[in-house]
Amino acid sequence: MAQRAVVEIDRKRIAELTEREEAKLNESTQGSKRLFERARRSLTGGVPSSYHLRDPWPIYLAEGKGPRIWDVDGNEMLDFHNGFGSMVQGHAHPAITEAVETRLRLGTQFAAPTEDGVVVAEHLAERFRLPKWRYTNSGSESTMDAIRIARGFTGRDTIVKIFGSYHGHHDYVMVSIGVPYDRIGDRETYESLPYGEGIPQAVVDMTVAVPFNDAGAMERRIERLIEEDRKPACVIMEAAMMNLGIVLPEPGYLEAVRELTERHGIVLVFDEVKTGLCIAGGGAVERFGVQPDMITLAKSLGAGLPSGAIGATEEIMQVVENERVYQVGTFNGNPASMAAARAGLEQVLTPEAYEHLDALNDRLMAGCEAVVEKYSLPGYAVGVGAKGCVTFSPEKIVDYETFKANQDGELMDLAWLYNMNRGIFMTPGREEEWTLSVTHSFDDCDAFVGVFEEMAHDLTA
């Protein structure tokens, strides 16, 4: 990131604009307000998942088609949220709709395998260069089962993750994520801290976190764990972090992690729940050219239906084949999800689709970067494949510590409000990024940039 002069943003101006934009959004979402008042009587917090919460009320959606969604007030928006990155195929894609409709008439659940599940595994094996696959129903199930398989394979309990990374909501990985910053400890020996209550301390202690983009720190921690007779079963990580905005791997980092995990006989798991089918046809494996021992997928795999998958080497999946480790689930390989996944892989997420996504993202990032430069904002655009964001930080963010020290959360919040009030449905939360779909156009990207420029102008006027 080139060093350049940036403007000092007036905090009072951010507050004024935030207040104005909040009032505007509240006014245009009165139908959501009414639904929230009804929902909270029977649905905890008025939402199906705490990640859908928003103050003063969530925006309830009614419809989606291609790159667009409509909320219950009839507000039409271009969708850059795309279901936390699970709709890279776009909404109600005709090929997927047809495949699922056909399947609906043939029965949607047997708890017995179907041909589509076999075909999907064949595609995944080819794309992600791992021979053996199993299914789950979500990203959390995928990482949970992958960790159990790695533990069964190695006979070890401890696992290593990246500090600040999110890998789902089960106990093994709800550790050292959005935790009190003053308690994280020294980067050579980060504390293992639970993310919320209800997670047994014994489980928390088995999960050890290390900084992203620092293979030296990872290796030193692993060596100490070995000295303590706590050699890890696996390192589970995203090849590019997707929950601090986007943090790309620095050159040589993934290769160094691959080399050291291999040398120590530790299973390397790339959690590709977000990167998976979004940053290339073969995810991070294809994009960065580093081959892990296991991969976890979910989100965009099911093209809008719940699904997940785990891929691994023959040797590792032996522990599942010989039933030393049970990898099971009533809805695993659900026929409707598999029909959607197959149609998505075969008819939508083609090599041309990835060319289109790359071209869109280049345009969007270049447009945002031009605004950042024109208005001398403290930030930069970053992205890969279908994913990107503007990170409001005067310095490049490379890990959790630099994110916490530099990210301008108030500007992130204001950008979200500007988007929502001008027809851009964006992922809520200070840590998130946009996800494009194959149905987006250059005009859609330009609309996003136009809103960003309006905010930059208002902030600096």
Ligand SMILES: Cc1ncc(COP(=O)(O)O)c(C=O)c1O
């Ligand atoms: C990298 C990563 N892994 C796992 C998960 C969990 O997936 P799910 O919400 O489907 O359980 C997420 C969810 O955002 C994720 O980003």
